[in-house]
Amino acid sequence: MRLIVHVVPRASRDSIEGEHDGKLKVRLTAPPVDSRANDALRRLLAARLNVPVSAVRIVAGEKSRTKHVAITGASREQIVALFAVAPNKGRKES
Secondary structure (H helix, E strand, O other), rough: OEEEEEEEEOOOOOEEEEOOOOOOOOEEEOOOOOOHHHHHHHHHHHHOOOOOOOHHEEEEOOOEEEEEOOOOOHHHHHHHHHHHHOOOOOOOOO
């Protein structure tokens, strides 16, 4: 499976925020230097999808916030579930 990910580095916490403009939005505490954000992204996706880190590869956009990621060993349903985040998650109801 392949997906497009929009990464927000230097966030206050690591989290998968769901779909944003057709991309999976991911916040990472790691800075975008020395591939630390890329490594953190691979580890986070692997943990969430229960696949080895080696099964998650960045195939394009290594130096960009928009990355194309290839994942082996995960089902389509698992990938789709990453995009399904409650719309008010983290927001206070008024």
